[in-house]
Amino acid sequence: MQADLSQKRKNVVPQITPPSQLSRWLNDARFVPILLIAPVLIFFIVWNVIPTLWMIGLSFYKYQISIPDSLRMLGIENYADILRDRGMWEGLSRTFIWVFFGVGIQTLLGMFLGYLFWGSRDMPGRRLALTLLFVPMIVTPVAAGLFFRLIYEPTFGIINWATQSFFGQEILFLQNTQYAFWAVLVVDIWMWTPFMILITLAALASVPRAELEAAEIDRLSWFDRLRYIILPHGKFILMLGILLRTIDSFKTLDLVYLMAVPGSTTKLIAVLLREQAFEALDVGWSSALAILLLLTAIAFTSIYLYILNLNSKAKAQEVGT
Amino acid sequence: MMRLRGWRKTAYHILLWVIALIFFAPVLWIIMGAFKTTDGILAVPPQFIFTPTLDNFLDLLTRENTLRYLGNSVFMSSTSVGIAIIVSFLAAYAFSRFKPAGTDFMMFMLLSIRMVPAVATVIPVSLMYAALQWKDTYFGMIMFYAMFSIPFSVWILKGFVDGVSQRFDETALVNGGSRWHIIFRVILPQVAPGLVAAFIFNLIFVWNEFLFSLLLGGRDTTTIPVSFSTDLYSDGGVDWTFIASMATVYMIPPVLAIFFFQKYLLVGMTFGTVRGEV
Numbered sequence: 001m002q003a004d005l006s007q008k009r010k011n012v013v014p015q016i017t018p019p020s021q022l023s024r025w026l027n028d029a030r031f032v033p034i035l036l037i038a039p040v041l042i043f044f045i046v047w048n049v050i051p052t053l054w055m056i057g058l059s060f061y062k063y064q065i066s067i068p069d070s071l072r073m074l075g076i077e078n079y080a081d082i083l084r085d086r087g088m089w090e091g092l093s094r095t096f097i098w099v100f101f102g103v104g105i106q107t108l109l110g111m112f113l114g115y116l117f118w119g120s121r122d123m124p125g126r127r128l129a130l131t132l133l134f135v136p137m138i139v140t141p142v143a144a145g146l147f148f149r150l151i152y153e154p155t156f157g158i159i160n161w162a163t164q165s166f167f168g169q170e171i172l173f174l175q176n177t178q179y180a181f182w183a184v185l186v187v188d189i190w191m192w193t194p195f196m197i198l199i200t201l202a203a204l205a206s207v208p209r210a211e212l213e214a215a216e217i218d219r220l221s222w223f224d225r226l227r228y229i230i231l232p233h234g235k236f237i238l239m240l241g242i243l244l245r246t247i248d249s250f251k252t253l254d255l256v257y258l259m260a261v262p263g264s265t266t267k268l269i270a271v272l273l274r275e276q277a278f279e280a281l282d283v284g285w286s287s288a289l290a291i292l293l294l295l296t297a298i299a300f301t302s303i304y305l306y307i308l309n310l311n312s313k314a315k316a317q318e319v320g321t
Numbered sequence: 322m323m324r325l326r327g328w329r330k331t332a333y334h335i336l337l338w339v340i341a342l343i344f345f346a347p348v349l350w351i352i353m354g355a356f357k358t359t360d361g362i363l364a365v366p367p368q369f370i371f372t373p374t375l376d377n378f379l380d381l382l383t384r385e386n387t388l389r390y391l392g393n394s395v396f397m398s399s400t401s402v403g404i405a406i407i408v409s410f411l412a413a414y415a416f417s418r419f420k421p422a423g424t425d426f427m428m429f430m431l432l433s434i435r436m437v438p439a440v441a442t443v444i445p446v447s448l449m450y451a452a453l454q455w456k457d458t459y460f461g462m463i464m465f466y467a468m469f470s471i472p473f474s475v476w477i478l479k480g481f482v483d484g485v486s487q488r489f490d491e492t493a494l495v496n497g498g499s500r501w502h503i504i505f506r507v508i509l510p511q512v513a514p515g516l517v518a519a520f521i522f523n524l525i526f527v528w529n530e531f532l533f534s535l536l537l538g539g540r541d542t543t544t545i546p547v548s549f550s551t552d553l554y555s556d557g558g559v560d561w562t563f564i565a566s567m568a569t570v571y572m573i574p575p576v577l578a579i580f581f582f583q584k585y586l587l588v589g590m591t592f593g594t595v596r597g598e599v
Contacts, residue, residue: 036411039412040412123334123338127583129337131583134579136347140531190344195590241595244591253438278536300436301436
C-alpha cells in the first residue's frame with residue numbers, strides 16, 4: 001500500500017527543473033539583502049556621500065568660481081573667518097529669533113486650536129473644513145510669499161486698505177525695515193500653525209479614552225486634566241512635532257527669498273548661505289558654512305531620534321503593564 | 322473632549338468653520354484674484370463682488386512656455402517619486418527584515434539629510450552637476466528629486482513593513498515561496514497604504530520644491546515654482562493676474578490630495594514617525 005502510494009506520487013509530481021544559475025543567485029540568502037539595499041545605497045553614495053566629501057575638501061580651500069585660478073589651500077581659515085564674521089552672527093541670532101517666535105507662536109496657537117478641534121468628529125463637512133484649514137502648509141511656499149506680497153502691498157493691498165479705512169494710515173509692511181521681519185514671520189505662522197494643529201490632534205488622539213472618562217467622573221478641572229492625563233500621554237508626539245517644526249523653521253528660505261525686502265532684516269542663515277554660494281560664488285567659504293549647518297542638522301536629528309525612542313519605549317511599557 | 326448639545330453644539334461647529342475659513346482666507350483671496358482683471362486685482366477699495374472672467378486662464382494656455390513648465394512639473398515629480406518609492410520599498414523591506422549591520426546608522430543618516438538646510442545640500446551637488454554636465458537635464462533633475470524623496474520614503478515604508486508580522490514571511494518561506502514572491506505578493510499588498518502615503522506626500526514636496534529647481538535646473542527643466550519668480554514681472558510691474566491664476570491651477574492637485582487622502586496627512590507630514598488619523 002505504502003509503496004503503491006509513493007509510486008503513484010512519483011508519477012504525478014512533474015519533474016522539477018533545476019533552478020537556473022541566475023534564479024539561484026537571486027534567491028541566495030546572502031545576496032538578497034544586498035540586492036535590495038543596493039539601489040538606495042547607490043543613490044546615497046552618488047548624490048550625498050561623494051558631494052559631501054567634495055564639499056568637506058573644498059571647505060579647506062579658498063575657491064571663488066568667478067575668479068580663475070583662485071583655488072588655494074587655506075586650512076581652517078574659512079571656518080575661523082565664519083566665526084569672526086559679524087554678519088554671520090547677526091544672521092544666526094536673527095534665525096534664532098525667527099525660530100523662537102515662529103515656532104513658539106505656532107505651538108501655542110496650534111495647541112489651542114487643536115484642542116478646540118478635538119471632539120469635532122460629528123461636525124458637518126468636517127473633511128472639507130480640515131482641508132481648508134490644512135491648505136496653508138501644502139501651498140507652494142513661493143506662491144504663498146507672492147500672495148502676501150499682494151496682500152501687504154501699500155497702495156492696493158487689502159490689509160493696507162483696512163488700516164487706511166480704520167486708522168487712516170498706511171503701513172509699509174515689507175518696505176519698512178522695522179516691520180518686514182515680523183510681517184514675513186506672520187506668513188510663516190499662517191503656513192505652519194495648521195501643522196501644530198495636526199500634531200495636537202494626534203497627541204490628543206493618543207490619550208486613552210478610559211482615563212478621560214475616569215477624569216470626568218472624578219470631576220477634574222480642565223487644568224488638572226491637561227496636566228495629569230493629556231500631557232503625560234501626548235507629550236512625546238507634541239515634542240516630535242515641535243522639533244520637526246524647529247528644524248524646518250531653521251531651514252526657512254523660499255518664503256523669505258520671495259518676499260525679499262531691501263536691507264538685511266530678513267536675512268536668515270540659509271539666505272546668507274545662498275547669497276555667498278550662488279551670488280558671491282565663494283564656494284570655499286560657503287562650503288565651510290554648509291558643513292557647520294550639516295553638523296547642526298545631525299545634532300537636531302540625534303535629539304529627534306532620542307525623543308522618538310523615548311516614545312516607543314513608553315508605548316512598550318504601556319503594552320507591558 | 323467637549324460634549325455639547327443643541328444650539329451650543331451648532332455654535333461650536335460654526336466657530337470651527339470660521340477658524341478654518343480664516344486660515345483659508347488668503348488663499349481664497351488669490352483664487353478670487355484669478356477670476357479678476359488686472360484692474361480688478363489692483364482696485365481700491367478691494368472688490369469682493371465682481372463679474373468673474375476666465376481670461377486669465379485662457380492667457381495661461383496661450384502664454385509662451387507655461388504649459389511646458391507645467392508639463393515639466395508633472396513629469397519630473399511623478400517619475401522621480403515613482404523611482405524613489407520603488408527603491409525605498411525594497412530597502413525598507415531589507416532594513417526591516419534582515420537588519421543588516423549599519424541599519425540604524427543608515428536610517429540616521431537618511432533622516433539627517435532631510436534635516437540639513439536645502440541650500441547646504443545643493444552647493445556640492447551643483448558643483449558635481451556642473452562637472453558632469455547634468456545641470457538642466459531631465460536625468461539630473463529626476464535623479465536628484467528621487468534622492469530628495471528617498472529618506473522620507475524609506476522611513477515611512479520601514480514603519481509600515483515593521484507593522485506586518487514576520488509570520489507572513491515565515492509561512493511563505495516554509496511553503497516554498499521565494500523572497501521575491503514574499504516581497505511583491507505578500508508584503509506589498511499589506512503596505513499599500515504606506516506606499517500611497519509616501520507617494521502622495523513626496524509628490525507634494527517635489528511639486529512645491531523651488532530652490533533645487535532654481536539652482537540645478539535651467540531653461541529646459543524649469544518648473545512652475547521657478548517660473549513664479551522668473552515670470553514675476555511684465556510691462557514693468559508685477560504680473561498679478563498670472564501669479565493668481567497660475568497659483569490657483571497649481572494648487573489644485575495638492576488640495577485634492579489632502580482632501581481625498583486626509584487620513585494619511587499625519588503620517589505624511591511627520592516623516593512616518595507619528596502614526597494615526599485626525
